[in-house]
Amino acid sequence: MPDPQKSARRSWSSAAALRRHFWQPPRAHGDGIEGRDVSFLELFYDLVYVVVVSQAAHHLAGDVTWAGAGRFAIVFGLIWFAWINGAVYHDLHGRSDARTRFYVFVQMGVLVILAVFTGEATSGDGPAFATVYSAYLFLLGWLWYSVRRQDDPAFRSATTPYLIGILGSATAVGASALLPDGPRLAVWAILIVFWLAGMSVLQLRDRAPGAPRANASESMIERFDLFTIIVLGEVVVGVVNGIADADRTPVAVVTGVLGLGIGFAYWWTYFDFVGGRRVAADRGALSRWLVGHFLVTLTIAATGGVMVSMIEKASGGHASPPQAMVLSLSVAVGALALVLVATSLADWRELARIYRPASAALGVAAGVALLIGWLAPPPWLHIVLLTLVLGVVWLYSILTWFSITHREG
Numbered sequence: 242m243p244d245p246q247k248s249a250r251r252s253w254s255s256a257a258a259l260r261r262h263f264w265q266p267p268r269a270h271g272d273g274i275e276g277r278d279v280s281f282l283e284l285f286y287d288l289v290y291v292v293v294v295s296q297a298a299h300h301l302a303g304d305v306t307w308a309g310a311g312r313f314a315i316v317f318g319l320i321w322f323a324w325i326n327g328a329v330y331h332d333l334h335g336r337s338d339a340r341t342r343f344y345v346f347v348q349m350g351v352l353v354i355l356a357v358f359t360g361e362a363t364s365g366d367g368p369a370f371a372t373v374y375s376a377y378l379f380l381l382g383w384l385w386y387s388v389r390r391q392d393d394p395a396f397r398s399a400t401t402p403y404l405i406g407i408l409g410s411a412t413a414v415g416a417s418a419l420l421p422d423g424p425r426l427a428v429w430a431i432l433i434v435f436w437l438a439g440m441s442v443l444q445l446r447d448r449a450p451g452a453p454r455a456n457a458s459e460s461m462i463e464r465f466d467l468f469t470i471i472v473l474g475e476v477v478v479g480v481v482n483g484i485a486d487a488d489r490t491p492v493a494v495v496t497g498v499l500g501l502g503i504g505f506a507y508w509w510t511y512f513d514f515v516g517g518r519r520v521a522a523d524r525g526a527l528s529r530w531l532v533g534h535f536l537v538t539l540t541i542a543a544t545g546g547v548m549v550s551m552i553e554k555a556s557g558g559h560a561s562p563p564q565a566m567v568l569s570l571s572v573a574v575g576a577l578a579l580v581l582v583a584t585s586l587a588d589w590r591e592l593a594r595i596y597r598p599a600s601a602a603l604g605v606a607a608g609v610a611l612l613i614g615w616l617a618p619p620p621w622l623h624i625v626l627l628t629l630v631l632g633v634v635w636l637y638s639i640l641t642w643f644s645i646t647h648r649e650g
Contacts (some may be wrong), residue, residue: 307563515586
């Protein structure tokens, strides 16, 4: 006759084994997976940010002023830091088990709600945006805390300030829901500056004994490249929306198609210059890489937002001074940000004879882009000139590379 106690113990053991397999604790620091490919779950997660960024860019498209550009930069900064914290957590500690999938889907659900309030985050929907964003950060804080509970004490000197920063930021953003629009935006802007400074401070400080220096894995580099593609998509969206809003006039269609050239030139320059390359192990390299990518993606998304109004103004002959200058400033800052990213790469020293001339060319391109914005030619010509500026930099860099490698070969 079967023993009920033994059957119960076997059932309990089987359930515990099943739970251990499907609901595992997060990977500890240092438990990295070399050569890991970006998972379909991560791609699905990133897809939600297409909608969030698009909502922010859509708001900029309707308010291309200096104040509007500043508000867009603040909201985009919050979006970018939400993405990077979620992406880095999964890269360092995620698994393919049910626990990881569950928490990623919860994050995605929160982000969908966040997207609803993103378009008017700087005005009427600000309190709701702050509340949802705060909830998202508290969720991330819980996930990072679950790692800390099982981590080697050697890592706590770095992870504790980071966890405090996440939870403190969540509290500050949540509290900002009670403030008027202006002070609320000021709180958000201060947090973005705090996070950017924190990236540098945490990497430049001395490491704890036995703790390796933080660096970007191959999968993390791929995630940043993919996010760059996401914001490049905003240029395409801006072109489509601009043509549609301008009633599909021939001038608007031509200007829009030309506007795609800026997106193409961005893609070509980014992926031939800095995309897919290892980050140097030097002090400060990872910080420059992160800050540089923040500026690159910010300016590309801004370009997509401004593109709408540039196309709408095409039939009238000239865009307003803020519209022309914001577009040129986006291209100029984007070019300089590419130089910042390049200085963080492991190839920077090895290929200095190529990178340094190319970086100088990007610096000149930034100045020329600002000059074009100041002159404010007709929108179609403005866009063509900016595309040519980026194209000439790419061509110069490629010819420099070909010349050097041909001589050495």
